Amino acid sequence: MIRVRNIRSVFYATAILFAIAVLVLRGAFLWIEYRTALTRAEADTQDLSLLMEEYTKRTLETNDLLLEEIISYVHSKGGIDALGEAQETRNFLSDLIRRSTASYIFLLVDRDGQLVTSSAPQVEGSISFADRTWFKAHRAGAEKFVGGAIIGRINRELLYTYSRRISDANGEFEGVAHIGLRPDFLENFSRADADTENVTLGIWGRDGRVIARTSLTQEQIDAGVGHTALFNEQETRETGTYYEKDSVDGITRIISFRRLERWPVTVTASIPKAIALASWTKGLYWSVAIAAFIVIAFGGVTWFGITLTREMEQTQKQLQTVNGELAQAVTDKVMLLQEIHHRVKNNLAVTSSLLQMQARRFSDESVKAAFQETQDRLQSVGLIHDLLYRKETGDTINLQDYLMRLIDEISATYGATARHIAVDLQAEPILIDLGRAVPLALAVTEAITNAFKHAFDPGQGGRIQVIAQRSGSQIEICVKDNGKGCSDASENNGSLGMKLIRAFAMQLNGTFTIENADGTIVRLAFPA
Secondary structure (H helix, E strand, C coil), rough: CCCCHHHHHHHHHHHHHHHHHHHHHHHHHHHHHHHHHHHHHHHHHHHHHHHHHHHHHHHHHHHHHHHHHHHHHHHHHCCCHHCCCHHHHHHHHHHHHHHCEEEEEEEECCCCCCCEECCCCCCCCCEEECCCCCHHHHHCCCCEEEECCECCCCCEEEEEEEEEEEEEECCEEEEEEEEEEEECCCCCCCCCCCCCCCCEEEEEEECEEEEEEEEEEEECCCCCCCCCHHHCCCCCEEEEEEEEECCCCCCCCCEEEEEEECEEEEEEEEHHCCCCHHHHHHHHHHHHHHHHHHHHHHHHHHHHHHHHHHHHHCHHHHHHHHHHHHHHHHHHHHHHHHHHHHHCCHHHHHHHHHHHHHHCCCCHHHHHHHHHHHHHHHHHHHHHHHHCCCCCCCEEEEEEHHHHHHHHHHHHHHHCCCCCCEEEEECCCCEEEEHCCCCCCCCHHHHHHHHHHCCCCCCHHHHHHEEEEEEECCCEEEEEECCCCCCCCHHHCCCCHHHHHHHHHHHHHEEEEEECCCCEEEEEECCC
16 A cells, blocks of 8 residues: 555655756757757858868969069069169059959068068158068078068058068079058958858968958957967867867857968868857757746646645545555556567567568469568577677677677578588687677678578588688678589679678678688678
8 A cells, every 4th residue: 555655755756857857858958959059160160261271272372473473573674673663663563453352562672671662652761671570581581471460561551461582593582572461351251151240260370370360450460379279289280170269359269270281371260159059048048948837837736746645644545445456557567568578679580470471472482582581681680689789798799709699590590400511600809899790790690691591502511610800900700611602703792692791891891702712702801
């Protein structure tokens, strides 16, 4: 007889478990949605970083060609010192500007860092660039230099720079050809399906200095990323994605990067983590509200039930018979659940038996053979299910023990003893994960079954050998028989059994071969 106080305890426990179940289930779904949102954002930044890489390479290559043309022009005029009429050179540079969508200004600087001419209108007074990092790099011997963001000395605006050294006929330093890129050349880069308003694109030197960045202000020019994960934990990687607080604006971002091979720069595409999780955050608020409502509502129902139990104390004796019947019903339900569980595990065996019964209705031998083959494979799948999911060894199995049980079952199925067919196993104790055990067992089953069916004539007898060993970084399974062999291995390759083995080999990322050598040898190799 169930005491009323026990029923009350059940109400309490049910309420607590229900609340926990609601919270755990919704929490699990929220976690999945959280990871999905982040994964989608990571994929977007990775796609954008790849496009950024191509865009940056194209921009640098284009400007490299333009600078090459300027250098050729300078050489054709006899060098920096012999340019002559400045207006002619300025017209030449202005014409190049019109041919470039990203270039903003061209400069020619002599060996002392003094401005010779530019594509801008005539500038009064002399301007020196001798203190610029790019000029010092070229004077020190650098042929090409991708400069960081600077404030231009001619137009006093933010510029992104690229320059090349000009050498005379003797290879001596003669000056620099310099390009200033428009501040908005990164803003012009976009993708139709990208939320460009929330995406930040950047180009960084290998030392972490900022070369170009969307929405960069003059105050942020000196904000580098040399001390961040991009140039510390991620430094040895060519491409990747990581999470970090932006050193420029202090916002935590999902950042994908790619390092260019030809140019000493790294490109990045990033999305604020809060933006990537905006939809998820909104769903979180709704989930909390709904979960709270459900818990409160169920708590009210539970309290009402507990109140009713107080009245039940007066009629406890009248419920003794009912409680006995309920106890019996619970026992019956437990037994029924156990029976259902047993039947579920034997579904494949029942299906196999039904196929066998169905096959008896046909007189056509080919139809019966097809039924038999299907029945064999179902029995094999049933055996695999039993072997895999009844084990209690975690997520790996010992291949040696596994194949031993598998061979025993197949040998019994095909009457190996009565047919005088011996099946030997030579297997190393190799551990293999359950995910790969299923296709491996199906492939081995198919190979051994084919040997039983086709290798030996009636009454002939023979030997089947199964070898499992580790060979370097691969695991090799070999099924040999000393039967009559295949008349043509290529023909056998077209059979359904061989197609199945080949499919399982592909699933294992391995290879499959069949050959004649005093019988038939089926060999399956896959990564360890």
